[in-house]
Amino acid sequence: MELIQLLDYAGVAVFAATGALAASRKELDLIGFIFLAGVTGTGGGTLRDLVLGVPVFWVENHTYIIVCAVVAVLVFFAAPLVEYRYRLLLWLDAAGLAAYSVLGAAKGLEASGSAIVALVTGVLTATFGGVLRDVLAGEPSVLLRPEVYVTAALMGAGAFTVANVAGVEGAIAALIAVTAAFLVRGGALRFGWT
Amino acid sequence: MELIQLLDYAGVAVFAATGALAASRKELDLIGFIFLAGVTGTGGGTLRDLVLGVPVFWVENHTYIIVCAVVAVLVFFAAPLVEYRYRLLLWLDAAGLAAYSVLGAAKGLEASGSAIVALVTGVLTATFGGVLRDVLAGEPSVLLRPEVYVTAALMGAGAFTVANVAGVEGAIAALIAVTAAFLVRGGALRFGWT
């Protein structure tokens, strides 16, 4: 499924960028940027693969690691510019959340066959990288922010799972669900939904 | 073994309740309650299953996830009442700690055959959910509290392992060990043992 693979790289890249931005705010060195970008970009998917008992995605295919490192280097050199575009980055993060909630649900459904497990792995995949980023950077967890965040992830995972159980074709179900999650998170950013 | 299965659901439900209470103190929304209840209720057992290389319990049987969600919803609507009963909740937490220390040791002994590994998985299972809850809620780790906590978990895991190695029947060994752990943690709560 082409779209799923694209979602995967997009999710990793976007979360890696938010990790690198956190490194920038903490004034870390280039290696610190790469470390935090890697942990944020791959953390959610790593936990998902571990609990599902499938091989960890970046051990199978190390392109994901290279994506994180390249994003970290780009953000390192563009940091002043990117911090000026913090609002843009929040929107990219919303795209990452949307992509990962659907990808996590798809992998969970495939590995376990349970819609309930799919909801959980969707939320885990979308949120755990950000949680790790915040803990490592010593900032309050994303969970405690007043804006809608976990709910948007649940929306994406839920929409995909329902569409899938209803027999909608995989790529179309993914497209609907990513859109749903992005609209919820985007609405929270745009209109301050809490 | 009926008792072990009961201990399992009881441990999940009670830890989930402490996670939901932490969500209540942080004034999270309903999804936040469910998220924190789920992480606290399943965190210790998830780490245990991962290190032992066995399938993660809630991926195998998603009833555990439903238990966490139901408990979170109940606490969400009963939150003012429950906060008034915080002392009761600490005692429920003691019961969860006791149940999980024994369950973790039993699973560790079964999977590895090593009494030392059983002690470690007993302590991990009983404490890791609470550690995750505190880190995510931005509160000081349970580890740093002056009261006896890890020691009670070690007591439960140790009593079960010793009784098991001595040939005591599983359910009876579990009953003795849960009681021992509960008495130690209960004594700490009642008499301020440090």
Added chain:
Amino acid sequence: MELIQLLDYAGVAVFAATGALAASRKELDLIGFIFLAGVTGTGGGTLRDLVLGVPVFWVENHTYIIVCAVVAVLVFFAAPLVEYRYRLLLWLDAAGLAAYSVLGAAKGLEASGSAIVALVTGVLTATFGGVLRDVLAGEPSVLLRPEVYVTAALMGAGAFTVANVAGVEGAIAALIAVTAAFLVRGGALRFGWT
């Protein structure tokens, strides 16, 4: 490979000692010393084994757990003395970082065959125990300290991987790489490299 096994026990023991020292600064009881020593000593290697999908090292061989417990007891009774030798401990930590970065790279290379994955598992193994220690002890993450730390781990993992790919015999590659990592971290401690 004798040297690799030695590196392994040395890394566990030295990181366990830093965990016990953190417990000492937080004035925990003996069980708290053992808990924090165990988590710090085994945390990095546990994450490495989980992501590589190989059996967790201390479940396979519980000697590692005993090493952590013995180190914790020694530090508990020698705590005042050891705190006076904090500088020495930082150097021991540098030795642990060097040992673990190489060991992690060696295991990653063996399990995945990818040099890039080896770099990541080398850095993870060397740093994750310390990250857990800091999070659990409520101290700022090692990542945020200005001194060179992650870079030294990357140095060790990178030197081993390059030497290995270049066909250098395993024990010699390990010796070169441990020395490189130790010199970088030692230089940071001695000359304040940031």
